[in-house]
Amino acid sequence: MTPRYVLLDRDGVINYDSDQFIKSPQEWQPIPGSLEALALLNEHGYKVVVISNQSGVARGLFDEVALQNIHAKMQDLAADYGANIEAIYYCPHGPEDDCSCRKPKAGMLRQFSQDYQVSLTALPFIGDSLRDIEAAKAVSARPMLVKTGKGCKTLAANPDLNVPVFENLYDAAKFIVKEK
Numbered sequence: 704m705t706p707r708y709v710l711l712d713r714d715g716v717i718n719y720d721s722d723q724f725i726k727s728p729q730e731w732q733p734i735p736g737s738l739e740a741l742a743l744l745n746e747h748g749y750k751v752v753v754i755s756n757q758s759g760v761a762r763g764l765f766d767e768v769a770l771q772n773i774h775a776k777m778q779d780l781a782a783d784y785g786a787n788i789e790a791i792y793y794c795p796h797g798p799e800d801d802c803s804c805r806k807p808k809a810g811m812l813r814q815f816s817q818d819y820q821v822s823l824t825a826l827p828f829i830g831d832s833l834r835d836i837e838a839a840k841a842v843s844a845r846p847m848l849v850k851t852g853k854g855c856k857t858l859a860a861n862p863d864l865n866v867p868v869f870e871n872l873y874d875a876a877k878f879i880v881k882e883k
């Protein structure tokens with residue numbers, strides 16, 4: 704059976720976000736229910752892929768070793784719930800770097816599609832920011848907004864978004880797995 708995928712933003716969706724960035728494993732703390740959400744998706748045949756902007760690298764706030772250590776903690780805690788994150792794509796560049804991978808550009812989504820030979824059309828992409836939604840729409844994926852992280856601010860600033868909105872990742876995961 705061809706595996707199905709769900710794409711996730713990281714900060715503000717899986718873990719608490721911070722205006723000071725998430726700079727270390729100690730600062731990476733899961734949002735309640737998010738690790739259970741990963742397990743729920745896996746149990747229903749969905750593989751989970753993270754798509755994340757990490758401009759803190761370009762800003763010199765942390766290096767890629769620290770980022771790898773953060774992701775090792777995320778994977779370890781997910782495994783404690785029987786969940787697995789299939790892949791993590793991140794953009795280490797800053798707003799001024801004019802790269803092709805920083806959301807709202809869709810470079811990371813396209814790279815995933817190429818790596819896994821998976822169509823992005825209608826693929827769920829769960830995020831908390833407008834740039835997550837825009838990146839999804841750029842490749843005809845299926846944006847879904849959560850109200851955690853920057854989600855409430857995103858909703859208030861963009862009342863006509865016309866995307867499904869969920870309280871949190873667990874509610875979004877329940878919605879996805881209930882679909883045929």
Ligand SMILES: O=P(O)(O)OC[C@@H](O)[C@H]1O[C@@H](OP(=O)(O)O)[C@@H](O)[C@@H](O)[C@@H]1O
Pocket residue numbers: 712713714715720721722723724725754755756757758759798832
């Ligand atoms: O939500 P994802 O993509 O997983 O990661 C977002 C983070 O990389 C950081 O993105 C920054 O945006 P700028 O990169 O400064 O525009 C700020 O919003 C930080 O608060 C936030 O922690």
